[in-house]
Amino acid sequence: MHSPATPEANARWSELLSALAERSAQMADEFIERVAGIREYGTGLVAAEDVRATAAHTFSLLVSALRAGGTTDDGPLAYARELGARRARSGIPPSSLTSAVRLDFSIIWSHLLELAAEGDAALLASRVESVWHVVDAYAAETHTSYLAERVRMAQEESSVQREFVAQLFGPESLSPDSLTRIGAALRVDPSASFVVAAGSGAAGAVIRALGGGVPGRVRVHVYEAGSAVYGFWQEPRSGSPVPAGLARVPCGLVRGVSGLAGLRASAAVAAALADEANDDDAGPLELEAAWHRVARRLLEDSGISLAALLDRSLEACRDSERERLEETARTFIANGSVTETAAALYCHRNTILNRLARFHELTGVDLSVPQQAARVLVAWA
Structure with a gap:
């Protein structure tokens, strides 16, 4: 029996870790078998060669950290940051990444149990917290890096989408090829029917808040010019064409816009309707119900x-x-x-x-x- 705090125990622990280091490839093979049970890994979002090489290097780094005294130096943490970013870019969901990284501890511990002799029980019991700390720090750094990369990707995508939306509302006519590219970037059919809303003040704030939409619901794209806020979305095939959050908001609304090419002209109509909306209106103003308000204002602007x-x-x-x-x-x-x-x-x-x-x-x-x-x-x- 090895006492956890003796020089003999430290020497024995070093022996176990040396033997464990020689099993990096074997542990990676076991990781491959077990991670295949996680759907996103099993369906090829990440190449099997990448998964195996990553696993082998991870086990090697974790064992090195354990041999260094049970703390994670910058080597494992730096690799964890790289791994988290790579998995974010490959489209692995966060829950799947967490499940995969959690396999590291159980695999390492099972191999330590195989290598240990009958008299190593007390030694292993004294070192389990150290092993868990090393693996947990690696997992936490991977997860943090993953989330940071997802945020960066979302910001980048949002920035690109804002540029494309600005082109739709710009003064220049867009070619069919340009509209196709913009549709792909915004994930909409460029020839579909759209709805556009306009508003300012409180109504504009509601439209702005709808930007991006809710998963499983209508995705609203937002454009701002001066005090006006515009929102447009692909008209659903069934159900209400207006998001629930906008149904009682006095704003301007135009339905049945013919493709992305028709957005700019329809947005001008929606803005004119928004100028006529007031607190007495129970919801969005459409041209059929409020054209006479717009006509009156235009005539009065002309002195009539x-x-x-x-x-x-x-x-x-x-x-x-x-x-x-x-x-x-x-x-x-x-x-x-x-x-x-x-x-x-x-x-x-x-x-x-x-x-x-x-x-x-x-x-x-x-x-x-x-x-x-x-x-x-x-x-x-």
């Missing part, structure tokens, strides 16, 4: 105020009459039917006809003519 012209035409009315005429006009414009308007306002059909005639007399607008009714719709947007 249809609302002011309409107000002057109705100034001669008493307040009560004006209220009834406006209510009737709005309802009729919404449904286009005298009968439905009468039912909605609880009036006789002739009453509605009389009010529409009076509105025509005062404003010169015949609401039964769509082109003229559109003027009122825009004025009262």
Whole structure:
């Protein structure tokens, strides 16, 4: 029996480690057999030659660290950092990497048990913590390096994707080949149907937060210009085309965008709709429901105020009459039917006809003519 703290015990431990070092290749073979049970290793994400060479070198470094006194010098840790980065680039999931590295301790310990004599029990018991410390430090460094590399890769991918997204919103027209490359980089079909949203302030913050999407859900790509934030995503084949987080946000939205090539023009429409959104809106504004708001603003920007012209035409009315005429006009414009308007306002059909005639007399607008009714719709947007 070897006492753990005696010179004889240290000498015996050195003998065991020397014998263990000669088994590096054998331990690597055992590692290959056992790691094949981890799916990502067994399906060839990492070449078998790479796995074996890495295992043999790892066992050699770990035994050297044990012979140096049970601490990991920079040799094993430097190799652990390199290994973690390589496995991150090869696409091995973190759980699979952890499972693989954990094999090191059990393999080393099983071979030490094979090499040990009957009188080495106390010696092994005293050294198990040292062996675990060496392997655990190596595993921790591998895992840390892996995570750091994954972060770096994600940042690099994000940077590249931002560059491609900026090209989609840039002033230059893109060739079909360019659109194909951008689609591949963004992982979307360049000819698919897309949805684009725009907003600023609180709405912009929501769109920005959707950037990247959630695994298993819609992936939203984000572009920012000035105070405006744009988000676009490939329109899903089923279900709601709007991510749940955006469903109640007043912003501009355009659906059915034809391919990546149509994003820039549709984004301008979404931005115009976003400018008209307000807190009273229960969700995104689309062109079909809010085109008249956009039209009113564009006309007013040009110095044309249809609302002011309409107000002057109705100034001669008493307040009560004006209220009834406006209510009737709005309802009729919404449904286009005298009968439905009468039912909605609880009036006789002739009453509605009389009010529409009076509105025509005062404003010169015949609401039964769509082109003229559109003027009122825009004025009262």
